[in-house]
Amino acid sequence: MTSYKLTYFDFDGGRGEVVRIALHAAGIEFDDDRLTFQEFKEMRQSTRFNSVPVLEIDGASISQSNAMSRYIGKLAGLYPEDDLQALYCDEVLGTIEDVNHHVVRTFGLEGDELKEAREKLVSGWLTVYLRGLDELLTRGGGEYFADNRMTVADLKVFVQTRWLRSGALDHVPTDLIDQLAPGLVDHQERIAADPIVSTYYASRS
Numbered sequence: 001m002t003s004y005k006l007t008y009f010d011f012d013g014g015r016g017e018v019v020r021i022a023l024h025a026a027g028i029e030f031d032d033d034r035l036t037f038q039e040f041k042e043m044r045q046s047t048r049f050n051s052v053p054v055l056e057i058d059g060a061s062i063s064q065s066n067a068m069s070r071y072i073g074k075l076a077g078l079y080p081e082d083d084l085q086a087l088y089c090d091e092v093l094g095t096i097e098d099v100n101h102h103v104v105r106t107f108g109l110e111g112d113e114l115k116e117a118r119e120k121l122v123s124g125w126l127t128v129y130l131r132g133l134d135e136l137l138t139r140g141g142g143e144y145f146a147d148n149r150m151t152v153a154d155l156k157v158f159v160q161t162r163w164l165r166s167g168a169l170d171h172v173p174t175d176l177i178d179q180l181a182p183g184l185v186d187h188q189e190r191i192a193a194d195p196i197v198s199t200y201y202a203s204r205s
C-alpha cells in the first residue's frame with residue numbers, strides 16, 4: 001500500500017491545508033506531521049527548498065503545494081478532466097500563490113512599519129487580487145471557479161478567504177472581502193458547508 005506523509009505547520013490553514021482536505025476527500029490515510037514553528041526551524045535545512053509543505057509518497061519527498069493539490073486533487077476527483085476547466089483551476093491556484101507572495105512580504109514587520117505596509121497591501125494588491133478572483137468566480141458561473149463543481153481551486157480560495165476574514169492579519173479589515181467581493185464570502189460559506197469540507201473539520205474536532 002502506498003504511504004503518504006504530509007509535513008506542515010500545526011494550524012488549519014496555509015499552503016498545506018488544501019492537500020490535507022484533498023487527502024481526506026480521497027479517503028487516503030496519511031501521516032499528518034504537524035510542526036510547531038520551533039520544530040520547523042530545526043528541520044528546515046533538511047527539506048529540499050528549506051520550506052514546507054513536504055509531501056512524502058512512499059518515502060519520496062515532493063515540494064510545491066499547488067503540484068500536490070493537483071495530484072491529490074486528481075485522486076480525490078477534485079480536479080477537472082477537461083483541459084480548459086483544468087486551466088481555469090490552475091489559474092486560480094497560481095493566483096492565490098501570487099497573493100501569498102505579497103502578504104508574506106509584510107511578515108516580520110512591527111508597529112508603524114507593519115501598519116503602513118498592511119494598509120498599502122489592502123488598498124493595493126489585495127484589492128486587485130480580490131476583484132480579480134471575483135471575476136474568475138463569475139466566469140466559472142458564480143458558484144465554483146471551474147467545472148461547475150467543487151475543485152481544489154475552490155479549496156485554495158476558501159482557505160485564503162477564511163484566513164483574510166479571520167482577523168489573524170493585523171490591519172487587514174475582517175470585512176474587506178465583504179466590501180470588495182461579496183461573491184467570495186458566499187463562496188467561502190458554500191465551500192465550508194460542502195460535505196467533504198465539513199466532514200473533514202468534524203473529523204479534526
Ligand SMILES: N[C@@H](CCC(=O)N[C@@H](CS)C(=O)NCC(=O)O)C(=O)O
Nearest residue numbers: 014015050051052053063064065066
Ligand atoms: N512554492 C512553495 C512555497 C513554500 C513556502 O514558502 N512555504 C513557507 C510556509 S507556508 C515556508 O516554508 N517558508 C519558509 C521560510 O520562509 O523560512 C509551495 O507552494 O509549496
